[in-house]
Structure formats: structure tokens, C-alpha cells
Amino acid sequence: MVITRKAEFSASHVCRIDSLSDAENHELFGEEAHPNGHGHNYTLEVSVEGELDPVTGMVMNLKELKDILEEEIVEPMDHRFLNREVPPFDKVVPTTANLAKEIWRRLENRLVGSGKALVRVRVHETPELYVDVTP
């Protein structure tokens, strides 16, 4: 059985590669390449699979999952400039795909040994664009 928990955070970023020209950056990233950055209201959906506990009726304690999301994602990323303040985005371009992979990595580490499996991380950068990471 799979449960999904949502979280939201707002952050700024810029998608550009310093070794490329402005024109090349614009070709790859469009307006996301403007050098001083811009912001999004990101929405994160985290899906966890596990056995339904017959006593509690829960796959996973949602409070526990909420706390993990808060510690690993929301607290470090909310109201931050990802490129400057959130590693590895000082070295890796914070595209939605890279952000989703980093979120997957952080959450997977926290679920090791819990008997629960991360089955999907979905990151909405805008209502019109999202990235899914699956095993």
C-alpha cells in the first residue's frame, strides 16, 4: 500500500552554466537562465510503500514522514537561493530534474532500515511542470 504526503517550499534558483555563452544558456534553459535568479513555489509529493500495520492502520506514521520532509527538505530549502545556500547546487545546476533527484537521495537515506520503500518523488516547479523520480 502506498501513501503520499505533500510539502511545499518556496525558493529561488538560476539554471545556467558559466562556461556557456548567454545565447547558449538561453537556448538550454530559456528564462530560467537569467543570472540573478528567480523563484518558484515548489510542491513536493512523496510516496512511500509499506505493509499496512494491522494495529495502527497506518503504512507509515504521517507525523514521522512530515518531520523527515521538514528536516531534510523544507527547513534547508524554504526561502533560500538554492545555488548559493543548498549544496550540491553550488556545483550542480538546480533544474527540476536535479532537484528531484537530490530530494530522492535525501529521503531514501532517511528510510533505510525502516521497512518502507520510497516509490515516487514528484516535484512540481510550477503547476505546468513536474518531474518524477522512481526506482
Place this chain on the structure above:
Amino acid sequence: MTSITRRYSFSASHRLHSAELSSAENTRLFGKCNNPFGHGHDYVLEVTVAGDPDVVSGLIVPISWLDELVADKILRPFRNRYINLDVAQFANLVPTTENVTQVAADLLGRDWREYIGEGMARLEKVRIEETGRNSCEIYV
């Protein structure tokens, strides 16, 4: 595995009617959607592209390339059109959500390489919402 999904919208009208069926059968099958003068929807199109993000750019696909493909092949031909009369593929094809989704998937797939290139990004899924209550999806 990673995939990126982009959401677009277009408004169009259509009529569900098959010339091979009787008037009574058309009414029974399609109900109000068979009304003779057609009717419209605000369609939502979701295009899912699967692939690994490029190690340098972090992109599965540059969004502008995908936007251009979708605008040229779907949005411009369908937007504010009467699908039955204005979109050639539906001259003899009932524009159900299923058929519109299949045609959209075919149109995107046909010119994929020209717009998206030979890289690892591949069209994974096309999903169309006719209304907030019905949608059809095709895994390509």
C-alpha cells in the same frame, strides 16, 4: 528513473458521431456529445518525457524544444478549431478523447527526432483531459 511532465491547454470543439452508425445508435453511444452542431472543451494536454538528466545541464530535455514541438504539432492545429472539420486526421475518425490522445501521441512521435534530437529523452506518456472529470493516457 526520471521523467518530466509538461502541462498545456487548448480549447476546441468537436462532435462525436460515426457515419457508420444509425442516428439512434449514435445517440445511444455518444449522448449529448452527438448533438449536431458540436460543442467545446478546454482540453489539457500532459506530455511526459523520460530520460536521465544530462550530467552537465541537469536537463532531461530543454523545455523550449518540447514547447516548440507541442506548439507546432498540437496547439496551433487544434487550438480554437472544430476538430472534426479543421484537423485532417479526424475527417473519418471520431474525436473521442481516446482518439485525440492517440493522434496527439502519433503527431509528437513522428517529429520527435527533428525537435528533440537523438539523445536519450524519449516520449513516455501522453495524457489528455477533456474535462476535469475525464482523461485518457497512452504510454508510448
